Amino acid sequence: MSCRVRIPSPLRSYTGGAPAVEAAGVTVEEVLGDLERRFGGIRFRMVDEQNRIRPHMRLYVNTREVTALSQPVGAGDTLHIICALSGG
């Protein structure tokens, strides 16, 4: 099953500049795993070594915020990756 992943500009160095990619998986974890296989290093920039989404990032499946990486993803869904910056 594949979904669409919208890649924010800070992570596009991994996707060759692509603002969106297709990725396979039925959970957020599997989708991130597929991204990692194709764009090595991208997962650790979003998810720490304890499998927690980093403090200044949010993931959404469509409009629903991801609170656990086991959250399901359906065919045709869009995984949004949002980054927050502050402090100039």
Place this chain on the structure above:
Amino acid sequence: MSTSLWIGTRKGAFTLRPDAKRRDWTLSGPQFLGHIIHHIVQDPREPRVLLMAAKTGHLGPTVYRSTDRGRTWREAAQPPAFRKAAEGEQPRAVDRVFWLTPGHSSERGTWYAGSSPAGLFRSEDGGERWQPVVGFNDNRMHPKWASFATPDGQLTHSIKIDPRDPRHLYLALSGGGVFESTDGGADWTPLNEGCAADFLPDPNVPFGHDPHCVALHPRAPDRLYQQNHCGIYRLDRPQRRWERIGRAMPKKVGDIGFPIVLHPTDPDTAWVLPMDGQTVWPRTSIQGKPAVYRTSDGGKSWRRLDRGLPRSQAWLTVLRQAMCTDERVPRTGVYFGTTGGEVWAGVNAGESWRCIARHLPEIYSVTHAA
């Protein structure tokens, strides 16, 4: 001898290269514009190799590696990370890689990294894959050693390898103290006797001190210097008691600061950059008059070096990784970068200073590459 300075800033990496007289400097970069660069370090065993500790405000921390003197960079396949926490254990995640140190000359490809929160990591493949140093990160005393974080988080820094013995290591933990291992990092003991800890209710504690920067002399590795939150110190091993050589600094200047750098061949010569550590700790040049101080007798006396630096209203802050030498002898070049984005050079051992770059982002590190 070719020389370049690598400047790590809050918004990317820059390089400065001099003409033959080290008078005119050419700035290039930025590389990794917008990335927070804490440290850029050349591998003396393979001078074409450099490692860079990077993160951004939102993305997780990582390490980049260059094998062509910094022209191109590739991300580590497995950046420093703590092991997965066991059930019921407090989970730890690397917030930033703060410090990089090449391993012993006999251990090609070995590197150490220090993180915030307090963590030590080791790579044996040139910085491509990093493993936690269990003897420090999971030491039964680690929760006590690393219990007091500063507002910027605990910082693991000043990782030093004894050039005579790859198993003899030192590291420093801000708000923790200096620690020593004689078994390659399997176990660690505090090494803080004689250091003041004025901020603690009991100043005579074995750890909990606040080293800002520790330096080990490469030609005389029994000689260590330390710029601490509470003074400047020297330690001659195998002694275990630090001597406060900052007491010889002028009273009105004091002996507070972040960096301390050593002469490449003379173990009695070191430079510091005093900062205001009074009241709420402004950490700026004292009275707005920046000066470097040099000792040439192991800390018995200090000489003020301020020719060429601003005479007044210059409130500079220089962080612990933001001062270095170019390892040249004689006429050793001394360099420092400020949080206001200026780089200053004293190419005659600091006797006089020139600003060689300005308008850079907040400078976190200044390192020399041959």
